[in-house]
Amino acid sequence: MNSSGSEGPHPTARRPEGLQSRGESRALVMGAGAVGCWIGGCLQAAGVPVTFVGRPRVLDALRAHGLKLTDLEGSTRSVPAGALDLRESVGGLAPPALVLLCVKSGATTGAAAEVARAVPPGTLLVSMQNGVSNAAAAQAAAPALTVRAGMVPFNIAELAPGHYHRGTSGLLAAQDHALLREWQPRFARAGVPLQLHADLLPLQWGKLLLNLNNAVNALSGLPLRAQLLQRDYRICMAALIDEALAALRAAGISPAKLTPLPPAALPGALRLPTAIFRVLAARMLRIDAKARTSMADDLAHGRATEIDALCGEVLRLSRRHGTAAPVNERISELVRAWPSDPRARSGAELRAAIGV
Numbered sequence: 001m002n003s004s005g006s007e008g009p010h011p012t013a014r015r016p017e018g019l020q021s022r023g024e025s026r027a028l029v030m031g032a033g034a035v036g037c038w039i040g041g042c043l044q045a046a047g048v049p050v051t052f053v054g055r056p057r058v059l060d061a062l063r064a065h066g067l068k069l070t071d072l073e074g075s076t077r078s079v080p081a082g083a084l085d086l087r088e089s090v091g092g093l094a095p096p097a098l099v100l101l102c103v104k105s106g107a108t109t110g111a112a113a114e115v116a117r118a119v120p121p122g123t124l125l126v127s128m129q130n131g132v133s134n135a136a137a138a139q140a141a142a143p144a145l146t147v148r149a150g151m152v153p154f155n156i157a158e159l160a161p162g163h164y165h166r167g168t169s170g171l172l173a174a175q176d177h178a179l180l181r182e183w184q185p186r187f188a189r190a191g192v193p194l195q196l197h198a199d200l201l202p203l204q205w206g207k208l209l210l211n212l213n214n215a216v217n218a219l220s221g222l223p224l225r226a227q228l229l230q231r232d233y234r235i236c237m238a239a240l241i242d243e244a245l246a247a248l249r250a251a252g253i254s255p256a257k258l259t260p261l262p263p264a265a266l267p268g269a270l271r272l273p274t275a276i277f278r279v280l281a282a283r284m285l286r287i288d289a290k291a292r293t294s295m296a297d298d299l300a301h302g303r304a305t306e307i308d309a310l311c312g313e314v315l316r317l318s319r320r321h322g323t324a325a326p327v328n329e330r331i332s333e334l335v336r337a338w339p340s341d342p343r344a345r346s347g348a349e350l351r352a353a354i355g356v
C-alpha cells in the first residue's frame with residue numbers, strides 16, 4: 001500500500017474478523033474535525049499511516065499549516081503538511097485496517113454508508129462519537145461493515161487552522177474486538193491509550209450524563225470552566241442529570257463513573273456553593289480556560305447541533321420507561337431555537353427558561 005492510497009481495486013470478498021490486520025495498518029479517519037484530527041494526528045505522529053477524509057475548510061488548513069497537536073499537559077506534536085494523506089471523499093482508497101468514524105451524530109448515517117461503498121465488507125469501523133446510538137445507526141447504514149462503539153472522554157478544540165488542542169484528560173474506550181486488541185499498542189504508543197470493554201453502554205451513558213452540560217455551556221456563551229464555576233448553570237446541569245438518572249434507573253442501566261464522584265452523587269455536588277464545589281471537583285475543573293463544548297462551536301458557526309443525541313436520548317429513554325424529562329425537553333427547544341434567538345443567557349435567565 002502506498003502513502004497516496006492510490007493502489008488498485010480492493011478485494012471485495014468478506015474476510016473473517018481480524019484478518020484485515022495482516023500486513024495492513026492504515027487507519028482511515030472519516031470526518032476530519034476536532035476528534036478525527038486529534039486521534040488520527042496522534043496515530044500518524046507515532047508512525048501509523050492515516051488517511052483523513054474531511055471537508056475542504058479543514059483540509060485546506062491542514063495543507064497550509066500541517067497538523068499541530070497540543071494538550072493541557074503542555075506537550076506539542078506536529079505532522080508536516082506533506083506527510084498528511086488528505087481527501088475529500090473515500091473513493092479510490094486503499095483498504096484501511098481500521099476506520100474511525102469521527103463525524104457529528106447528524107452525519108453518521110451518510111458517512112457510514114459512504115465508507116461502506118469504498119472499503120471491503122467486514123472492515124472494522126469504530127464510532128468515536130458522543131451519544132449512545134451512533135454505532136447502531138452506523139451499523140444500520142453499513143450492514144456489511146463490522147461496527148463497534150467508541151467513547152472519547154476528553155475535549156478537543158481547534159485553536160487555530162490545523163492546530164488541535166486537548167483541553168481535558170481521560171482514556172479512549174471502545175467495545176472489544178480482536179483487531180482492536182492488536183491496535184492497542186499503537187494507540188498506547190501514540191499517547192492515546194485505548195481501553196476495551198465487553199459492554200460500552202455504561203461508559204457511554206456515563207459520558208452522556210456529563211455531556212448534558214453541553215447545552216448549558218452552549219447557551220451560556222462562556223468557556224466551559226467559567227460556566228462550571230457559576231452555581232446557577234450547575235443547577236441547570238444537575239436538573240438535566242437528575243432526569244437522566246431517573247430514566248436510567250427505570251431502564252436498569254448503571255452509568256459508569258467517569259469522575260471522582262459516582263454518577264448518582266453528581267447532581268448534589270453540582271448544586272453545592274461554588275467555593276465547596278471548586279474544592280470537591282478540582283479534577284473536573286482541570287480544564288483549559290479557553291475550552292468550550294463542541295455544541296457551543298456548532299451554535300456559533302450556525303451548524304446543526306447534537307442536541308438530539310444527548311438531551312434527546314434522555315427524552316427517548318424517559319418516554320420508554322415512564323419517567324419525566326421536561327428540563328431536557330425545554331433545553332432542547334432553546335438550543336433548536338438558537339438560530340432565530342441567538343442569545344447567551346445568564347445562569348439565572350437559563351434557570352428561569354428551563355424551569356429549575
Ligand SMILES: NC(=O)c1ccc[n+]([C@@H]2O[C@H](COP(=O)([O-])OP(=O)(O)OC[C@H]3O[C@@H](n4cnc5c(N)ncnc54)[C@H](OP(=O)(O)O)[C@@H]3O)[C@@H](O)[C@H]2O)c1
Nearest residue numbers: 031033034035054102103104107111129130152155156294
Ligand atoms: N470535540 C470534542 O471535544 C469531542 C469530544 C468527545 C467526543 N466528541 C464527539 O466526537 C464526534 C465528532 O465531533 P467533532 O467535534 O470532532 O466534530 P467536527 O469538528 O465537526 O468534525 C467532524 C467533521 O466531519 C465532517 N464531515 C461530516 N460528514 C462528512 C463526510 N461524509 N465526509 C467527510 N467529512 C465529513 C464535518 O463537516 P460538516 O461540518 O460539513 O458536517 C466536520 O468537518 C461528535 O459525536 C462529538 O460529540 C467531540
